[in-house]
Amino acid sequence: MSRRLNLEEIGRRAGVSRSTVSRVVNGEPNVSPQTKKRVESVVAETGFRPHAGARSLASNSTGVLGLVIPSAVATLFDDPYFGRLILGITGATNEIQMTLNLFLFGDQADDRSIIPRVVAPGLLDGVIVTATTMGNPLIEYLRGADMPFVVIGRPDESASVFSVDVDNRGGARTAALHLSGLGRKRPALIAAPSNTTAGIDRRSGFVEGVAAAGLSLDGRIREGDWTENSGRKAAEELLADRPDAVFAASDRMAVGAVRAITEAGLSCPDDVAVVSFDGLLHPDLASPRLTSIAQPVREVGERAVRLLKSVIDGTATIPESVVYPTELVVRESCGSELVEVS
Template sequence: MASVNGGGRRVTLREVARAARVSPSTVSRALAGNPRISAATRARVQEAMERLGYHPNAIARSLVTRSSRTLGVVLYRPADQAFSHPFFAEALRGVARVAQAEGYSLLVTTADTYEAEAEQCLAMLRERRADGAVLLASRNPDPLIDELVRQRFPFVVLGRVDANLAVYWVNNDNVQAAALAVGYLAELGHRRIGLIGGRRELTVTQDRLEGFRLTLQELGLEVRAEWMQFGEFSWEEGYRSGRTLLQSHDRPTAIVAMDDVLAAGAMRAARELDLRVPEDVSVIGFNDDPMAQLLSPPLTTVRIPARELGEAAARQLIERLSGRLPPVRHVILPVQLVVRGSTGPAGP
């Protein structure tokens, strides 16, 4: 290993060893944090490095320590969608906050398809460019999770994972969160409640759909397929689905949108159809994104703690890399109903 000092000359590890009066292998072990190196020797090596202007090569050091001090992040969607979506941006912020505090860098995979991103994730871990990975979503089924388990790579999933798999994950109770939304609308007198959801293979969609259906059934309300729409978690999909639901003759009087972005699209569709929110149709979202309270009217939503989920996932992965966690650990964070102006009593 070598580095360039302030004068532009490359300083070698052997020069550091001579200045510290130790062998080159002792310098390497000191850099790797070997516990057999005494504090006095480590201090002497550090002083020689600073005096000579030596900075160890991170890649070469990772070969010695078998650690890159880097966490991989898998977005599960094209970068332009993920970074522009408030939930994923906030979750990534939480991951970065913990990683920085613990001295880790982040390596984010981006691809246009799930298959390409899964392959990038596996390559990143096989090549030791990252010590472990945080998956910012979960699917059912999920071949990537199966392969990560098979190859025993350290990873944590943001989202629920099959209970039969020995996998670390952090999540909120999406079944209960959907029940909270439906129950509140029912309290307002709504009996015709529609749904706008994400892609069916995502566990977040599956869990919120389950909570939606179960709560309607418990309340004796209809579960109607024509009042449910599914697609991407995007404003465009919310708009398209909102128009589909609200143009029907026997339209719902309230809509549960599985994401605030979907809810914003549905509210735009309502305005274009000359329907008032909430007088003609109530709309409730999920996440409590920053833009939720800026909509007109401000959006009622179920707050999902995105940043806290990202922080918990990163903390769990770093603890796992240190060997401090039991074989399996699941973290569930609470949700909160935030009532604003987009919901109101059902009309006549």
């Protein structure tokens, strides 16, 4: 009966052909103003929308980007990091009139069933891969399926992929120098998982900064898993060695560390100063407010989309790595004298 609207039908009603309607719908040139107007009014009154699948089949492009967040981190989705990242990515995606497909891997088992769908032809024009752990197989799959992709973070293999990252190493180094500059002598580190490049870089940056300041960690290193609880556990252990400063490689681990310090009857920042990485938590959420190495997550997401778009368009062909700087945001937890702003 009322069969679906299609180009042919719209053309019939406007007294033109399929092709002309297609040109109007896609904003192509070489259509006379009056024809265009007539077609547009028919489109408007019928509410016609071209069929995405047919378009994908005929043009071999879908207008859809994929965002892949692998299994290791799905449980960490509470982290404000991902919300902010998605906000940046969707914002940029909307801007270029595309839509976003979200692939969140729940566990390893999902991987096998999801990867094929990610690389399936006719579904995605390109993929953003985030939070890669070392040796993530997905990248090889994408390469094999010659699907355009961009990695957020520093990929483990020796480059030759497009990537967007923040200066984890430099940021962590800054944290060390800042703490040292405040007169702290016994720094400690709550590191992020060492199977992630961010974890590795933040660790090596901090270690490097500590050395540059003429100090030493003396084994005051524990590894957490990004979460509050792991930060708390790590801090409890570290406190036995009486550190006067702690750098936690994420906001959430820092919150746990502060909690451990307080519960041990010590004061933060008086007895132990704390600096975190991320700078994403609302300041009021922690007390004392956290001094952080802030990373521009939203910008990273936006940039990844734009970069991916140019890979898809063929504008970008030589793999490049974009690295965003971090910024030290001084609040209360490091014990720095704050300049009052009236």
